[in-house]
Amino acid sequence: MALPSLARVPAPPDPILGLAERYRADPRPNKVNLTSGVFVDDSGTTPILATVVEAERRLAAAAASKLYRPIDGELAYRELVRALVLGEGHEAVASGRALATQTPGGTGGLRVAADLLRQTGSGSTVWMSEPTWPNHPQLFASAGFKVRSYPYTDPTGRRIDEAAMLDALGQASPGDVVLLHGCCHNPTGVDPSADLWRRIGDVVEERRLLPLVDLAYQGFGDGLAEDAAGLRELVRPGAELLVSTSFSKTFSLYAERVGALIVVARSAEDAEAAQTNVKAAIRTNYSNPPAHGADVVRTILSDPELRARWEQELAAMRNRINANRGDLVEALDARRIPGDWSAIADQRGMFALLGLSKAQVDRLRDEFAVYVVGAGRINVAGFTSSNLSPFADALAKVVAG
């Protein structure tokens, strides 16, 4: 029997991964890829972390079985991740009202969260920042959510329009889900101040909203605890919250698909009940998680010496990204490209928005083999000593018109 005709209509390419495919197919030797959020070192490659290599050596030596893992992952992994995100001594950890589940990457965590909320009737409208990671709206829409957006930055794209953001959230209905980026906002690189996190917490509390925090870059901004401080502000006594976290970038385990969903409920009893629903959502999707990535993360986080070395590797990645930000601003200023670029140096995480038109983005790609996303979202981690100057030269020409 033939497939239904709809299946023969090609789906539109993914806004980011589709571009990365075009980049791979481009034969020009000096092409520059600033599309997907992937860390590269100065040689342009994405290395396996030394601590990951060591953890894999230990795991290979001890490997005994490929048995199925529990639906929500191994307990040791779940507890380590919960402490990493919420903090070792946090009340929600000590009371048992926060429970973590292993998921296939951060995307898997978001999808399990969306399915959990739909299947339990806990939420049907989700509010997300404009702009946001392009996979957010399509993921939540495909899970059956109504997607609304709240304004995030002012027209410069360099500062949060706090009043407009809080005003929009003030119009959300009780029970609506509010999606927030835990740190290193994708695509703007602009994060809320501690004071704004407090005020977001107040609106969430007053309007009885449910925050869902997407934490894909913990440790890429200012540090492990610093980057989780905002979401921890939302974990107020008795408050409910979901966090989806990812180790794709921070352990450089992209292809291993490892992350977690943390559900913070009102009480330990509620958390246990929620966990049965998390497991039901997973069982009808991918049944149970892959083992390897989580075993690597557990091995590193549970060994004090390996963990300390991983924190150093993480700091080295963070420092490189932040140094790239400074170098980029210098390169743009040196070419006197019109615009105030200085804010890029103060932003955090892998991304910055250049605020380009579609025609400028197309010209960068077609004429100069420079690949950037949408309105000029660039992966700042993708700059190396050999591609920064050609990029800045190309941008100067494109902006000059």
Ligand SMILES: Cc1ncc(COP(=O)(O)O)c(C=O)c1O
């Ligand atoms: C904001 C945001 N959330 C989630 C993810 C998903 O990461 P993963 O590869 O772990 O699914 C990404 C990856 O780019 C991201 O930028």
